[in-house]
Amino acid sequence: MKIKSADFVMSNSDVAKCPNEPLPEYAFIGRSNVGKSSLINMLTERKSLAKTSGRPGKTQLINHFKINGNWFLVDLPGYGYARVSKRDKKTFQKYITDYFLKREQLVSAFVLVDIRHSPQNIDMEFMEYLGGNMVPFSIVFTKADKLKPAIIEKNVANYLKELTAGAWEEAPNHFVTSSSKNIGRDELLIYIDEINEQ
């Protein structure tokens, strides 16, 4: 897919106020520092698209970008736990869970994880949350330039193995990417393109 246009549309924290155009939407999410802004900028070939909406205060918002006039790329804030009771029951921030439960235009989520790390509880719980609510998602491994190919293969295999040892019968679709080396861009865009054309 050639990116002809990538325009910032709006930021807000209320899913009811997100754009009401019925365009297919793809959401990017992960822990902060995982490389989400860099990935969005690589995909769109814009140096600071994600950062421009990420001016102070904007990082905790749902950011919509319209791509080629026919789909939305959504930059979601890094997730963390929100405490909901004194008994230390944890849940994800409400506006993030609301987005996944209510956003009808959402086609698929991309959950970003750093390829150097073994599965972290919060990422596993978040993927379980998505799966449990029937939200389609893929895993995007980031920062692949930091490791040698053999280690990448090993880490991906371990990650998927750990995931399928838990609640998953089948490993989710996954992509290996590096924003600094432009790895994985074509695969991700072709995947989105193919779904959009169905």
Ligand code: GDP
């Ligand atoms: P965000 O908080 O998830 O939006 O993460 P950023 O995109 O701001 O990146 C966090 C840090 O990781 C920055 O220092 C980036 O330069 C670095 N980074 C992001 N992507 C890559 C990558 O593909 N390779 C390497 N080596 N560093 C990366």
